Amino acid sequence: MTSETPKESTDTPLVTRQDHDGYVTLILSNPARRNALSSAMMSALHDAFDEIASSPDIRCVILAADGPVFCAGHDLKEMGCISDCEQHARLFAQCSQLMMRIVTLPQPVIARVRGMATAAGCQLVASCDLAVAAATAKFATPGVNIGLFCSTPMVALSRNIARKHAMRMLLTGDPVPAQMAFSMGLVSDVVDDADLEPATDALAAGIAARSGMTVRLGKQAFYKQLEMPLSDAYDYASGVMTTNMQKHDAREGIGAFVEKRHPEWRHE
Template identity: 55%
Template sequence: MTDTPYVLRADDDGVTTLTLNRPQARNALSQGMLEALRAALAEIAADASVQVLIIAGSGPAFCAGHDLKELRAGNYAPDYVDALFAACAEVMQAIVDLPKPVIARVHGVATAAGAQLVASADLAFAADDARFATPGVNIGLFCSTPMVALSRNLTRKHAMQMLLSGDLIDADTAFRFGLINEVVPAAELEQRTLAFARQIAGKSPLTLAIGKEAFYRQAELSLADAYAYTSQVMAKNLQAEDAKEGIDAFLGKRQPVWCGR
């Protein structure tokens, strides 16, 4: 146990940053870290003042995945392992389900469940010296749960390349594979990520929530079902006060004033 918080929260005019805070362990996702993340995400989901969430890491790395020392100390007990992976899956799903955009701000390494965290975020900005890998195959433990998020972001062959080789890839390769949105000079990473977060935070929060939910739901549907579903979403969205305000503002050549309804 430790008095040091596993996750640090900072709020800045609609943009909240959660910083993983186990720098000595390269922010490995221990039981405590996962529980702290789960609680923080639940709090942010209910906080109307938060428009956009940034997830970052303290120290030399973004996140090195699961805590292998903790796994070994737990003697790989089935009940403990089941609970750990279920908690990780819950956190990743909570990121996808969060009704606010989530941006991963990546520096150092993001490996195994750390790469899963990047892939689970809606957007990802990475320093030009960042590195990514799903190296479980190298230690006899295939990155099966990280595979879920990776296979929904990368092409199948690129995902399999990472999963089967376990090799570190650089930020430019991660960009080419589709794992991250932008490669930024390390000294500019925080500023660039915050600037983009603020740009998103200027949109209607209701519209962002509607759009994010619809994006992930339609992606799992057939083409015909996706169009049927999103047509209903747009028709319902059009009845919102923010949509009417946005259209009036556009036609009137003025800035919209969002009410979140």
């Protein structure tokens, strides 16, 4: 083995972006490599999220992929060409930072899944706030089959589904069909393949039509309270609601409800 990693084509961007009214779609655009999370792909995706984070006009994000595979996880060719322990550590740390960026992003992120999402690709889906899957989509954490347990995907997976479901996926590597993934809580919606894009767009547009301030505040609070003891979570959430009540959009929304009219959001 050498410390050199295979080069990816720079002719086209690894992540492409489509802008809509109030939301954007980020597309993993390396189908020839099954949209694998190479270091370059993760950097491109992280940079795209950083740009979106500072854009108040963007209130929701769809994460999609070109080709028949959503994401095959880490680029095994790249990993196999690395022999240095520190390089492997940096690669896995980069992946963890990407997943955390999705969680800390102010805007909700919706995975739009067609085809297979395996290993770190399954982790990517689990890290998103919502996930809409085509009926033929499948999910797997098959690292055990190649002697590399899906330990980092396990973190996101075990925070989305029940322990025994997570352990079964991790210990067997068997693919889980979309409807089962829905029953387990890994995805929020399953739709016919032909309806995948319009259904995901409708969900994103609906979220984008809400107060951006309220959604940002709510997403941050959701993840913070999850790790707290019950009493602390209620204290924290009460403080969040108190802060929320002082905002323009809360006053506007309550007034609009009482007056039976549509609210006019300022997203502040």
